[in-house]
Amino acid sequence: MSNTKVAIIAANGTLFDAYKVFNIATAAAASNAEVGIFFTFEGLNLIHQDKYKNLPLPEGKEDFKTGFEQANVPSIKELVAIAQEMGVKMIACQMTMDVMKLEKKAFVEGIEVGGAATFIEYAKDANISLSF
Amino acid sequence: MKSTKVLDAKGLACPMPIVRTKKAMEELNSGDILEVHTTDQGSKSDLTAWAKAGGHELLKDTEEDNILKFWVKKG
Numbered sequence: 462m463s464n465t466k467v468a469i470i471a472a473n474g475t476l477f478d479a480y481k482v483f484n485i486a487t488a489a490a491a492s493n494a495e496v497g498i499f500f501t502f503e504g505l506n507l508i509h510q511d512k513y514k515n516l517p518l519p520e521g522k523e524d525f526k527t528g529f530e531q532a533n534v535p536s537i538k539e540l541v542a543i544a545q546e547m548g549v550k551m552i553a554c555q556m557t558m559d560v561m562k563l564e565k566k567a568f569v570e571g572i573e574v575g576g577a578a579t580f581i582e583y584a585k586d587a588n589i590s591l592s593f
Numbered sequence: 594m595k596s597t598k599v600l601d602a603k604g605l606a607c608p609m610p611i612v613r614t615k616k617a618m619e620e621l622n623s624g625d626i627l628e629v630h631t632t633d634q635g636s637k638s639d640l641t642a643w644a645k646a647g648g649h650e651l652l653k654d655t656e657e658d659n660i661l662k663f664w665v666k667k668g
Contacts (some may be wrong), residue, residue: 465646486641488608491615534606543612544630 465494468584470592474503476516476529476537481593482507483540489589490547497587499580500572501554504593505561508551508568513537545571548569554577594664596628597621603632603660610636611643614665616642618649621667629663637661639643 467489470577482498502587504575506512516537518525535543544551552574558564558574573579584590600617602610611629618628629640637654640663644651648668656660 484608488611491608492643532606533604535609547612547615586601 465489465589466587467494467589467591468580468587469495469496469590470580471498471500471504471507472502472504473593474512474516475519477519477522477593478504479513479516479537480534483537483544486549487540487543487547490514490544490549494589495549495550496544496548496558497552497553497583498579499552499554499575499583500542501557505553505557505563505568506536508541508572509554509563510567510569513541513569528564541569545569550583552583585592594626594628596664597625599628599629599630602636603630605631605641606622606633607635611639612639614643616641618647618665618667623667625667626642627665631661631663632659634661636663640665 486496486498499501506516523570528542552575553572554569555574555576598617600613602613610633614629621627641651644665651664652664652666
């Protein structure tokens, strides 16, 4: 796995999306893979300092709230910290930030800002490419 | 089986058992045996895959009273 490279696009912003992205990312990093995530459109919420602590459940799925509590799943904040600790590369999409009038300081520390070409350059030799 | 270290990951959901196992393994030397306890049923296949990916050896695993135990030898 140490030569495995994983490229993930996070384009959606609900709690479900956040778990899909960060569970795969942290599991891959824990298996010694190199992991990079490109956050675009609503996916930016997953690393937005105010929003990532309280991401909404998808519409009509609000009853999953107690399920999450009972299953003792880590919070998104915890997963982001774990991902960063394990060296997961996080790239926020510059174009979406411009459209949404967001600045780099609105996001968790340690992220990079880049465009689509930045992600393509990273992902071109990835073994696993995922989009959520 | 004699283990070098015991990791209690009971009550934790995916991906935490794997994340904690990785961290615990970092503190051990090659040939050491890490014993991992979990309650997450998914960890059965996850730890097997994880050990394989990292070049470690899953020596033994048991399940008793919903507690899964694994003995992993560091590669």
